[in-house]
Amino acid sequence: MRCAVGTAWLLVLLLLPLVSTVEPQDEFAEFEDNEFAEFEHVIEDEEEEDFLSVETEDEEEEEEAGQEEVPEQVLEADFDDGEADVQVEDDEDEFEQFDDEEFEGFDSERTGRKGRSQDPPDLKITNVPYHLRTSWENFYLEILMIGGLLAYAMNYVAGKTKNHKLASAWLTAHKDLLEANFTSVGDDGQGAEVQSGILMKESEHIYSIWCSGRVCCEGMLVEIKLLKRQDLVSVISRMMRPSSDQVTVTIDLGLSDMDSFVFAVGNKKTIGRLHKDMNDLSLFVPDKRPGEKYGLPSGMAILSESGEVTNAIIDNKMVRVLNNYADMFEFLHISDQFSGPKVKDGDPQPATKMPDTKKTIIFTFNVPGQGRSSVKDVFAMEPMMKLVFHILDKVFRFRLSKEAKTKADKMRLKVEESFLKMTHAQRQEAAQARREERRRAEKDRMMAEEDPDRQRKMEEREYRRDMKKKQPKVKQLKVKMG
């Protein structure tokens, strides 16, 4: 930046002699009268002063001197990038007091220059163009921006470390329990052999552990969904709306590990949301029931396909645990028709066949501490994992009574039929589209066929096919005579 300024002033120095030689001569010629003889000397001095003040490149000195009359014409010529705040008009206004009597037939610029030498207090300090000011204070917005970035970066590192600490603490706290129940704890699917003890990092705030090798289930995925402590924006928004870290346990069941039922219990608000969003809960469960009926705390609700299931699942142990740890328990969802959340309206591809279902048990727990969790809060979650295994074993052993089973099967058939009916129109369209595609492909093949004979043959085939289609379908009845 200083180089640019230096070169600019070099240009000024080079041009100024030209200006001084050209202009003043003409103007002096005009008023060679002795009236202004006294000013000739002064003007030359001024110009020299200008040179000096300009050469030092020190704007403080220039400002203090008060006589920093950078020749306006030269200034305009060189700093014509629109940023120079040269005020020619102001000077004119200022020196109106020196009226025309004294300076008849003169340019106002000339007037201005002379006037300044006579009247120092009325000096107008011309604004020095911005890029001549190199003080850091003017860049306060930039410094603020960089400060913000630094703050974000520091928060990122701090949040990342805290999240990692919490996730590792969870694994350490529950490792013994998991290893007692599963052959393989912490496999990441990579590598030829089954790994163990790996905490998979899906992102800076989501960690998962895969466990398998147990009776009653195919495998268990524990997802530790922490808060986004690494993102400053999330941290700030969390100050308005507190939320907590969650641990989601998803157990995949085999075909014979569970009977046919759909059940959910948990926090009232969450249950309401699940009832609306989840495919299976909305299709198979008509309404929700309050938890108090079964001895659960008042903030809980139950969604169940049949009362038998509720009575079986909500046993004494469950009631005790839920009452003691109501804050930690978010919800439990057991289903043999689990297919995820409902497809949103904006989805362009409506399903033409039923979505795949699988037998699953899903638990979600809240880490105590409401966002300000620490390692010992994580250790306090052990009873929840014990509950998981208790429910898992119970579901495996539970079998519906005959009536309940037939009712459940009928319900499933009904749902399937209604789905097929709804999508009937769409399926027809899809089939029609496919048929059209096939015909078009055939026609193209026909056109591309070079051999005229072959072409004729194909046309005949097409014609015959069309005729057959147009013909009304005649139902053939076999009548047995005699």
Added chain:
Amino acid sequence: MSGAPNSSSDPRRPNKVARYKPPSQERLDDPTPDYMNLLGMIFSMCGLMMKMKWCAWAAVYCAFISFANSRSSEDTKQMLSSFMLSISAVVMSYLQNPQPMQPPW
């Protein structure tokens, strides 16, 4: 499996070990990193073309937020390129116009 849940029976079954299969469906519940990435690119383009300094700075912030929220499975090259683009937008704005930023007030 034994009917009684007594502690002596071992529920582990080594023959039932299944390898982990990452879910095929990408996590659709959090679009933040993708939106921030796109926003960052738009801001850096604006900053470069219109020579607006605040656009360039906003682009740097967007790139950083996108990076912080990104999933591990995402491409780091994409993140890095958006970072580089935003930093180049800031540098270019200042080279073309060395004035400090003017606050709107």
